[in-house]
Structure formats: C-alpha cells, structure tokens
Amino acid sequence: MQIPDKLKNYDTLLFAAIAAFAIYTFCSYSGIGISPDSIMYTSAARSFVANGTLLTFNHIPIVDFPVFYPLFLGIISFITRVDPVAFGATLNMILFATLIYTSGWIMSRFVPSSRIYKWLVLAAIILNPGLLQVYSYLWSETLFILEALFFLIVFRKYMLTYAGKWLVFAAIIAAVACITRYAAVTIVGTGGLLLLLDRKLPIRKKIGHILIYGVICISLLVANLTFNALHTGTVTGPREPSITSFGKNLFYFGSVFCEWMGMTPNMYTLVALPLAIIILAGFIAALAFNFTRRKLDSFENLAITFALVYGLFIVLSSTFSRYERINPRLLSPMYIPALWGYTSWGLLLLKRIRLKNMRITVATLFILMMLGYITKIYLVDKKRYDEQIADDYGNPGYTDDGWMESEFANYLRHIDKSIFDPRVTIYSDAHEAVYFFSGMSSYLVPHKFFKKDVEKFYKIKRFYLIWFNNLENKELINIKDIEKVKKLKVIKQFEEGAIYEYEGEDGLNSN
Template identity: 70%
Template sequence: MQKSRYLKNLDAVIAALIGWFILSLFFRYSGVGISPDSIMYTSAARSFKGHGTLLTFNHVPIVDFPVFYPIYLGIISFITQIDPVKFGAVLNGIMFATLIFTSGWIMEHFVPASRIYKWLMLAAIILSPPLLQVYSYLWSETLFILEILFFLVAFREYLLKHTLKALIVAAIIAAVSCITRYAAVTIVGTGGLLLLLDRVLPLKKKITHIIVYGLICISLLVSNLVFNAFVTGTTTGPREPSITPFSKNLYYFGTVMCDWMGLTPNQYWAATPLAIIIFLGFIAALAFNYYRRKLDSFENLAITFALVYGAFIVLSSTFSRYERINHRLLSPLYISALWGYTSWALLLLKKLNNSTTRRIVGAVMVVLMLGFITSEFLIDKARYNDQVADEYGNPGYTDESWIDSEFAAYLKGTDHSLFKPGVKIYTDAHEAVYFFSGMSSYLVPHRFFTKDIDKFYKVKHYYLIWFNVLENPELINLKDIQKVKNLKKIKDFGEEGAIYEYESEP
C-alpha cells in the first residue's frame, strides 16, 4: 500500500522536474530577474544575515512589504553563505517544483479524481505564463503561492476532522502568509468564511474555533504592523488614494482573465462581462457546495479562495493606489481559478450514465483543455524567443540593456570619488543606485506629497543621479527640479541619464 501511494504521485514528481527544467530555460541568459521589489527584498535579507536587522538599502526598516520573505532569503543566505541574487534561480526552481508536486498531490484527492484531468492540469500549471513569469523573479509571490496550497491542505484536514490541532496548524500557515504578502489576509478570509458556513460544528464550538483561528492568524501581522508604526510612523509605508474606480479595476481584472484564456487585446471588449461572469460563477459554485454540504473538498476550498482573493484585489485597488491589476498581482489566483472552473467537468462526467455520451463529452473537454495548454505554450515560446534566444534576459536590472549600459558600468566601478562624503544623494531610482553601486540614496519626492517636495527643495547641497530610462511619472521629474534649482551636470551618459550636483550659494 505504501508503494502504491508513492506510485500515485510519481506523475507529480515527473511533472515537478519538467517544470523546474522549463523554468530554468528562462534563467539561461541573465539569471533570475531583478526588479525594484527584488532589490528591496535582497537588501533587507542581507541586513538580516549580516546584522540581524531588516534594514533596506536606505538604512530604514522594510515597511512597504511584510518581513517574512526577506527573513526567508536571509536564513537561506546565512546557511549557504551565498547571496540571494546568486541562489535565486535555484531557489525559485525548487519552489516551482514543490508547487507543481503539491498541486498534483492535491488533485489526487479530488472527488471524483481523474488521472487524465490531473495530467492536463499539471501541464497547464507547468506552462502557465503568469506562474513562469513570477517564478523567474525574486518576488515574494514565489513563496506566497506555495503557502496558499499548504493552507488548502491544512484547512481541508481541519474540515475533515474538526480538531483544534488541525485548526491551529492551518492558522499558523495563514499567519506566516500574512507576513509574506499583505494580500494573505485573503487566506484568513477564506478560512473564516468556511468556518462561518460550516454546519457540522455546534454553535459554541464554532465560536471558540473562530476566535482561536482569528487570533492566531492575525498575530504575526499585527506584530509586523505595530513594529512598522513604532519605527517609521506608518503601518505599511506611505500609501496614496486610488485613482482608478471600481469599474476600471473590474475591467483590468477581466483583461488578465482574457489573457489567461488565450484571447487577444482585440477581445478586451469582453473583459468586464467576463469578470462579472467569473465572480458570479464562484459565488454560485460556493452556494451550490454549501447547499450540498460539500464544503470540505479541495475543489470548494479553491473556489472560495479564488472568490475572496479576486474580490480583495479589485476592491483594494479601488481604495488604495498601487500598480495596475496585472498578471503578477493575480498570479496567486491562477491555480485555484483553474481548478474552480474545470473540476466541475469531473462531476458532470460522473453523472452521465451513457458511456458513449460520456466518452464524447470527455473527448470534447480534453480537446478544449489541450487548446488552452497549446495557447500557453505559444505564449511561453514567444517569451523564450524574446528573452533567451534573442539574448535579452528577464526584463529588469539584469537584462541586456543594463549589461551594456555605460551608466551602470560607471556605478559598478570602485571609484566613487565623484561623491563627497556626507553629501546626500538623490535619484529617481534609488534601488538602481544600490544594485549597481552599493551606495545608499534618497528617492526624489512623489508629486502627491507636497510637504516632502518642499522639504527636498530646502536641501542646500546634494547630488542627483538621474536615469532617463527609469523616469517615474509619479515622482517630480528633472525638469521640475531644474525650474527651481540650478543643477550642475558633472557626469553625462547621453540618453541614459546623468549625474548632477546642486549647492546653494553661501
């Protein structure tokens, strides 16, 4: 029986190895992708490894992001004595393989289970463009998506047994997830919603379990936020109000779903209706499972999480300003949404009594799924051609444009005598300055924060490192500064940018 159990998951092991290999193809040219967020994480991880603190490259505590992912990188760096940027490709490969294997293990416990369905889903996960993109970078989503699956496993164990021990295990996973990504409050919400809908527990026991679950889930997050408020005065860093209404965010959600379904931008007219249908479908499926008293299945857990997470992203984008809803933001939704919108096929086939009809319907579903997988493959192939075959790399600070950059080469040089000690350095991309030179700098103010702008203009002596290619419309720009201050150009890099100095007259 033990051997049979291992053989059941042999296909998941093989799929995991294939997934690791495919992901490694995107690391061939320039290694793991490095974005501004990646630099924030790695600088805090280096601080944790070297000094036991979580200071970023600006010598301030990391507050824009939760603390666990930098701690995770720092612990691995301490054990291996290898920098996160160098081990990032291997680490992400291991996590992606673990994600695929865990997905396979979960599908082995679907009711009803199907070997063909499992193989098709594993292929879709392996070739998923959003997942391959996320796992190509040093991003906290790589850990968060894995934590989601671990939570589904743990919470299903609770729904089957209703023991306090199982609940505590699930709550601990949720708590750790909350200090990996702030969006992990959706994991807490998923468990909380299912606890409320559960009709097995007596009312008194249910209340006790909800309280225990809630307290454990929020414990680490509250500690993180209190610490942030104590050391910086803000719980999650400066946040601007949203500039996109609910209808626009619903549309953006729909455009991502269109991309995942293999549609082109020409079909974006269907984005909002598609988003509405998807949310209504999740709600209807959850209501149906509640009516059937089938809340303890993996399929229902996936549907519930997809509903809660999707709604959270759309609503939070309506009230708080951050990057537009995109593939990265919705990547944690991919596997649960995939299961939610395909697992019903297994129930349908089971209910078909006529074997011929069942074979025909099953064949049609397989063909549709193969078409979906093929569209994923074509997207991945195009990305591989652009980033690997054409020798460009993952877009970010390790791609070809920065490898060939004169500006980056100068900052990487050991001679920084151009900068006088004690004089502040400002820039429009402080993470780039740190990544290439190791120097700390200050970001020029956001347009929204007028007090910060006034404070910046009162500085009497500073250097300004300006990257033309990284200009951020949310920050004051070079022309804005030159209207107020007489900047002296001390190093010119042509179209790439320049280094300036400002010193007020005595």
C-alpha cells in the same frame, strides 16, 4: 487493480521536474529576474546576514513589504553563504517544482479524481505565462502561492476532523503568509468565511474556533505592522489613494484572464469586463451551491472560496489604494484555484453521465478544450522565450542586456565613491538601481502627491542626484521640475542619465 499510494504521485514528480526545467530555461541567459521589489528584498536579506537586522539599502526597516520573504532569503543566504541574486534561480526552480508536486497531490484527492485530468491541469499550470513570469523573478509571490496551497491542505484536514491541532496549524500557515505578502489577509478571510458557513460545526464550538483562528492568524501581522509604525511612522509605508474606479479595475482583472486564455489584446475591450463579472459571479454561485449541499470540505470548494476572496480583495483594494495596475503578477496566486474551480466540474459531470458513449464524447470534448488551451499558452511562452532567451536579452529588469550593456550602469558598477561627500545625501528617481549597480545608499525623490515632502526636498541646501532618463515615473517629481527650482551642476553625463550636484544655488524660476 488499485494503484498503491506510494506510486500515485510518480507522474507528478515528472511534472515537477519539468517545472524546474522551465524556470531553469527562463533564467538561463541572465539569471533570476531583478525588479525594484527584488532589490528591496535582497538588500534586507543581506542586512540580516551582515547585522541580524532587516534594513533596506537606505538603512530603514523594510516597510512597503512584510518581513518574512527577505528573512527567508536571509536565512538561506546565511546557511549557504551565497547571495540571494546568485541562488535565486535555483531557489525558484525548487519552489516551482514544489508547487507543481503539491498541486498534483491535491488533485489526486479530488472527488472524483482522474489521472488524465491531473496531467492536463498540471501542464496548464506549468505553462501559465503569469506563473512562469513570477517564478523567473526574485519575488515574494513565489513563496506566497505555495503557502496558499499548504493552507488549503491543512484547513481541509481541519474541516474533515474539527480537531483543534489542525485549526492551529492552518492558522500558523496563514499567519506566516500574512508576513510574506499583505494580500495574505485573503487566506485569513478564506478560513473565516468557511468557518462561518460551516453548518456542521456546533455554534459554541464555532465561536471558540473562530476566536482561536483569528487571534493566531493576525498575530504576526499585527506585530509586523506595530514594528513598522513605531520605527517609521507608517504601517505599510506611504500609500496614495487610487486613481482607478471599481469598473476599471474589474476590466483590468478580466484583461488578465483574457491574457491567460490566450486572447489577443484587441479582444479585451469587448470581453474583459463581462468575463470578470462571470468569473466572480460563478465563484459566488458555486460557493452558495456547496453551502446548500453542506459540502464545504472538498479541495474544490476550498479553492473556489480562496479564488473568490482573493479576486474580490485585489479589485476592491485597487479601488481604494494606489499600487501597480492589476496584472498577471498580482493575480498569480489566484490562477491555480481558479483553474480548479472552472475545470473540476467536468469530473462531476462525467461521473453523473450513465451512457458510456455520451461519457466518452464529453470526456473527449473536455480533453480537446484543455489541449487547445494548453497549446495557446504554450505559444505565448514560446514567444517570450524567443524574445528574452533565444534573442539573448534576458528577463526584463536590472539583469537584462539593456542594463548590462548600459554605459551609465557600467560606470556605476565601477564608480569612485570618493567623488561624493559622505555627509551629503544622494537622491535618485530609481534608488534601487543605484544600490544594485553601485552598492551605494540613496533616497527616492518625493512623489508629487505628497506636497509636504516635495516642499521639504526643495528646501535642502545641498544634495547629489543620480537620474535615469529611461525610467520616467509620472508619480515622482521629474528632472525638469527640479531644474525649475534648483540649479544643478553636472558631475557626469551619459545618454541614459546623469549625476548632478546641487550646492545651494536656486534656479531662475525659484521663489
């Protein structure tokens, strides 16, 4: 008896509820995790509610990140009159539940499909440590990962029908994703690559559709970047050249997958690099195989294509531009498509096995492998729970106990702002922290790489400096560098840091 369509996804609803509860659990002690990026998003969202602008806490347009996620937070805050930090946990519970439901909906349409397979993979998605971390923080990936799945759904509808309306709809999703995270150019690239490879589409129609798709996809991104250039002089903020090689980035890429597979760090040295090569080469081989079979329109192939394009983009961009080292957060949008790409073949294999006993044996082995994997990542999650929730610490960041119980942070929360001359600029090695705890605007001390900015900073005749000792950033000039050139007066001293003032007196080593 065939199950009615309306009943097919009731089990998926249950998994979605479990997903929401998982995020609730990891946010139950200290609320949503807050990182420096989170504070940038939050301050821009508050600016939108207050003034209809998207300015960060230091009164400049948000540039390092695209505009849609803070706009998204701002719209919710405007409607609910609740601050993003306060509703962040609830929002991420909803987003993660929606992600799980969407994933289940897609897997129900795999060819062939399997309810047991869907259950196992949904469990593996919910328990993935990288996704649980992402959805425990106020980060734009929470929205971007969902947008990527929406794109796969709509673009597949286009590939099945070649109807212009579905192409435009897919392009609009890609355009919005591009102003959610700059890495969403990989969504654009996924659609463009599939259009180029599709041999069913007549060449004249293909050219027209590629042009339509490309123009719509990049429209919002071009507008965002143009606005940035006109108002700040840079398109995505100051960027430094990479200090990691292609081979090193491949190793870091593989290390993330080692972590996701439950391997211990001492295994990374031998396994990470070969694993990265195997993963990316496997996606290339699978895409080539589907191209020869003229079978590009399946969800499985769309997922493989996105995983390949996204993975290569992260490795290559990390080789040319410096940002945070490749980690689970950066690769989190790739996890679900990669998981589908490397497990859905099992369904095809079972379909082709004619002998019942052999089919049962293979199915049993597959289930046992998946259960083993699920158990491994569950143990990783449990360790995180024990360290962050059970032991009463919270998600690492500005809401964890280390900060909440800090004497310096507590002083900033209740600081008398009259101690500062409003005409004098405040600098810090963690300007996000200054804003988060005190509500005051400040500016980041310059990066060592930008020599002209450093020289300009040292020429300033008077400034305040709020310095956090436990947040040493090797890319920034440090307090010792500054004290060699400037004679700083201590306004307030703490074990965790200090507030200084400079009034024009140079240090002993000044020129």
